[in-house]
Amino acid sequence: xxxxxxxxxxxxxxxxxxxxxxxxxxxxxxxxxxxxxxxxxxxxxxxxxxxxxxxxxxxxxxxxxxxxxxxxxxxxxxxxxxxxxxxxxxxxxxxxxxxxxxxxxxxxxxxxxxxxxxxxxxxxxxxxxxxxxxxxxxxxxxxxxxxxxxxxxxxxxxxxxxxxxxxxxxxxxxxxxxxxxxxxxxxxxxxxxxxxxxxxxxxxxxxxxxxxxxxxxxxxxxxxxxxxxxxxxxxxxxxxxxxxxxxxxxxxxxxxxxxxxxxxxxxxxxxxxxxxxxxxxxxxxxxxxxxxxxxxxxxxxxxxxxxxxxxxxxxxxxxxxxxxxxxxxxxxxxxxxxxxxxxxxxxxxxxxxxxxxxxxxxxxxxxxxxxxxxxxxxxxxxxxxxxxxxxxxxxxxxxxxxxxxxxxxxxxxxxxxxxxxxxxxxxxxxxxxxxxxxxxxxxxxxxxxxxxxxxxxxxxxxxxxxxxxxxxxxxxxxxxxxxxxxxxxxxxxxxxxxxxxxxxxxxxxxxxxxxxxxxxxxxxxxxxxxxxxxxxxxxxxxxxxxxxxxxxxxxxxxxxxxxxxxxxxxxxxxxxxxxxxxxxxxxxxxxxxxxxxxxxxxxxxxxxxxxxxxxxxxxxxxxxxxxxxxxxxxxxxxxxxxxxxxxxxxxxxxxxxxxxxxxxxxxxxxxxxxx
Numbered sequence: 129x130x131x132x133x134x135x136x137x138x139x140x141x142x143x144x145x146x147x148x149x150x151x152x153x154x155x156x157x158x159x160x161x162x163x164x165x166x167x168x169x170x171x172x173x174x175x176x177x178x179x180x181x182x183x184x185x186x187x188x189x190x191x192x193x194x195x196x197x198x199x200x201x202x203x204x205x206x207x208x209x210x211x212x213x214x215x216x217x218x219x220x221x222x223x224x225x226x227x228x229x230x231x232x233x234x235x236x237x238x239x240x241x242x243x244x245x246x247x248x249x250x251x252x253x254x255x256x257x258x259x260x261x262x263x264x265x266x267x268x269x270x271x272x273x274x275x276x277x278x279x280x281x282x283x284x285x286x287x288x289x290x291x292x293x294x295x296x297x298x299x300x301x302x303x304x305x306x307x308x309x310x311x312x313x314x315x316x317x318x319x320x321x322x323x324x325x326x327x328x329x330x331x332x333x334x335x336x337x338x339x340x341x342x343x344x345x346x347x348x349x350x351x352x353x354x355x356x357x358x359x360x361x362x363x364x365x366x367x368x369x370x371x372x373x374x375x376x377x378x379x380x381x382x383x384x385x386x387x388x389x390x391x392x393x394x395x396x397x398x399x400x401x402x403x404x405x406x407x408x409x410x411x412x413x414x415x416x417x418x419x420x421x422x423x424x425x426x427x428x429x430x431x432x433x434x435x436x437x438x439x440x441x442x443x444x445x446x447x448x449x450x451x452x453x454x455x456x457x458x459x460x461x462x463x464x465x466x467x468x469x470x471x472x473x474x475x476x477x478x479x480x481x482x483x484x485x486x487x488x489x490x491x492x493x494x495x496x497x498x499x500x501x502x503x504x505x506x507x508x509x510x511x512x513x514x515x516x517x518x519x520x521x522x523x524x525x526x527x528x529x530x531x532x533x534x535x536x537x538x539x540x541x542x543x544x545x546x547x548x549x550x551x552x553x554x555x556x557x558x559x560x561x562x563x564x565x566x567x568x569x570x571x572x573x574x575x576x577x578x579x580x581x582x583x584x585x586x587x588x589x590x591x592x593x594x595x596x597x598x599x600x601x602x603x604x605x606x607x608x609x610x611x612x613x614x615x616x617x618x619x620x621x622x623x624x625x626x627x628x629x630x631x632x633x634x635x636x637x638x639x640x641x642x643x644x645x646x647x648x649x650x651x652x653x654x655x656x657x658x659x660x661x662x663x664x665x666x667x668x669x670x671x672x673x674x675x676x677x678x679x680x681x682x683x684x685x686x687x688x689x690x691x692x693x694x695x696x697x698x699x700x701x702x703x704x705x706x707x708x709x710x711x712x713x714x715x716x717x718x719x720x721x722x723x724x725x726x727x728x729x730x731x732x733x734x735x736x737x738x739x740x741x742x743x744x745x746x747x748x749x750x751x752x753x754x755x756x757x758x759x760x761x762x763x764x765x766x767x768x769x770x771x772x773x774x775x776x777x778x779x780x781x782x783x784x785x786x787x788x789x790x791x792x793x794x795x796x797x798x799x800x801x802x803x
Contacts, residue, residue: 151791152177152213153758154221159726160733162226163200171196171223173211176761176788182214188743190225204229206738208748218799222751224733224744235334237731238615240645243271245283245324245333248541249492249518250454252336252737257402260313260340261431261455262287263492264320265519266295266306267543272327277303279545282325285310288318302462304545315340337737345375345400352382352404358414363392366399370426374399381406383433386414393420396427405433407457408470412436415477416443424450434458434472434493439479439500447485454491460519464548469520471496475503487511489740492518494550499527506535506566510745510801513537513566517740520549522571527556531580533563535746535801537739540571544591550576565800567749569732570614573597583607584785584797586753588732589614594623596632601661603630607785607797609753610637612670614731616645624651631662632685634769634794636757636785638728642672642697654681654705663688665769667722667784672697678705689713690770692783694722714764714783722784723763726756747801754798759788 155174163169173183173196185192189207192198198209204227212220226234233252238244246267256262268280275281276297285293285308293308306322319335347368350356358364364384368374376384376399383405386392394414404411411432416422417440427450429435434456439445452472461468472493475483477500485495485505495516497503505523506513513535516522522538525531533552542549549571552563561580568574569588578599587595587610595610610624625632632652639646651668652660663685671679672695680688682705692714695701703710703717714720738744759765759782767789769781780790787795 151789152216152219153725153788154183154211154213154219155725155755155758156209156211156221156223158223159752159755160224160226160729162228165200165202165204165227165229167200169198169200169225171198171209171211173221175213178213178215180213180215183211184214186210186212188748190227198225200225200227203227204233206234206733206735206744208744208752210748210751220751221755222748224752226733233334234733234735235614235731240271240616243324243326243331244269245280245322245331247320247322247333247336248543250320250336250338251491251517251740252338252735253741254338254454254491256313256338256340256453256455257343257400257430258313258315258340259311262310262313262320262338263455264308264310264322265460265543266322266324266333267304268306268322268324268326269304269544270324270326274327276301277545279304280324280326284323284325286321286323287313304543305462307461313340315342343375343377343400343402345373347372347374347398349374350376352376352378352384353380355382356384357387358384358390358392359387361391363394365395366397367395368398370398376401376404378403381409383409383411383413385410390415391418391420394422394424396424398426400428400430401432402430403432405457407433408459409433409457410436414438415440417441419443419481421446424448426450429453429456431455431457434470434474436474436476438477439475439481439483440477441479442481443477443479444481445475445479445483447488449487451489452491454518456492458493460493462543462546465494465524465553469493471524474498475500485514487514489515490518490521493520494522494524494553496524496526497528497531501529501531503528503531505531505533508535508801510535510742510747513746515739515742517541517736522551522553524550524553525555525558527558529559531558531561533566535565537567537746539569539736539739542571542591548573549591550574553577554579565746565750567746578603578605584800586750587611592617594626596625596628598627599630601629605630605632606634607794608635609757609785609797610635611728612638612640612644612646613729616643617647623649623653625660626653627655627658628652628660629658630660632660632666633662634665634773634782634785636667637669638667638757639670640728640730641670643730644670646671647674648677650678650681650684650705652680652684654683656683659683660685661687664690665773665781665783666691667694667765668692669694669722670728671695671701673700674698676700676702678702680709681705685709690768690783692720692722692765693717694719712770714768720764722765723760724756725758725760729756745801750798750800754786757784758786759784763788
């Protein structure tokens, strides 16, 4: 009998056991370093909250001595250094090291004064099977007279030094939409880039290394020349080992599908699936029922049509450690979900069994959960988290319940002119949802129609409309860090919380100051149909308004107090559009330095390739940002939040997402996963 993997009940995984914070803070200096291979950097650790100053050092690459002297490895890329308190193993600080040379380099900062182009997908260090299909998308703004609706009239695509495609646009074409698919690429190592034609000259993107390898599976092999139709009680079992991987291939787009009334199961382990299905036609389309399971572990899907997996009755699903490549054959365009862009993977059905989606890499478009409930997406440690990285890469839920989303990265590589980009989108009626300890980056409607509770997450670089576009009454949004880091706002200057009716408490917001360009629009605008029940204990920093603008507009919040505002780049801001709010704001409501432990990081310092290869993990990113935005000694944020949030009979509620005084049980931002 095939047993389902994962925890026995989903509820067991909803709240990982975490030691309570002790008030000990470990801060590293420097917080970021750039080194040549083999070079050294002395790190220092400052420990507050205890007389014990001892720390233990560790690094994800290179070596580090007990005294904190780090030596960079030979391979380029991103690495992290961690110092852990001897007095409390849950208290640690993280620094980032960027090693120059071959490896995944982070994107530079993009501003409105200089031309640039970006290769949005694939990500650096992607690997394909030969003969490979490479799907490429570009972003190419144009500030010159030759612009077409604000974008470059022409973009060329390169595989090494060979131009493999070119896209020219007119006023009638979708804005900022440049896509080229390159078929039949032979095995080898390549650099991809795009070249934008702007203002009578050309601008090249960052070069992106990829690898195409021969399919060398040595385990069981199946080649489909026609569809494999599962019927009766027949099951699909494709099982290899790590050293002898199985393979399932097709050269003509044949696929695996189940017939009506099928009662078998699917088990795919340590296998490579190549060439099944066609554009928008699933390579794997099965519907299980009873207690029959779908298990897909340690697999790779390469140039396959988007899988569609349906589970009814008590059928469990486990998808773990699997790569859905950036060449999944699904439409992705400038138009939003289902208008022009379709999912890369769909789960459906009404099964009441627990289901897990853990440790997977998704390289293009969104994963959809269509009336499919009882999911753990991610888990308690870095190895459980999923990486969604590519154009429109994220998660979509329609009419689901009992959903936990924990420890994932969604980096929605999203051209600015595109419509309706989501990292996380809920449609229909969703219930019992918990979203915690995730990293969300780079879309226009980052979090949409949020139900349940949203806590301990890092949101980076909303494109042009909202960090949180909408959430209803009773929804709690708390202890999150929201920052802009990588580019000036060129379009609609960003919004923060657009249509909210729940609570927005104990968050840290730093939108980057004048360099990032939040020059207009409230962070929480007014809307006659929506009023936040609570806006308390938040830090609002980095606004650079050029005309009089409230950060919280009139009528946007029923209650707002105990907030801190720090916006030294402008005198044109005010706290609230309503005069009755904020009687206990820090500094009497004046601009007040929150005294964070470290300066903001601009641009975002972690490269896509390091994320894709899991060389820099969710726990490390969250710990890094905890170290940046922890209040330093003497900060006006410490133990200064709303007293009604105090616990244990002591003054311990802080302003912002991260505490530094008396320990508070909800001070968990940056305390996720493996230390």
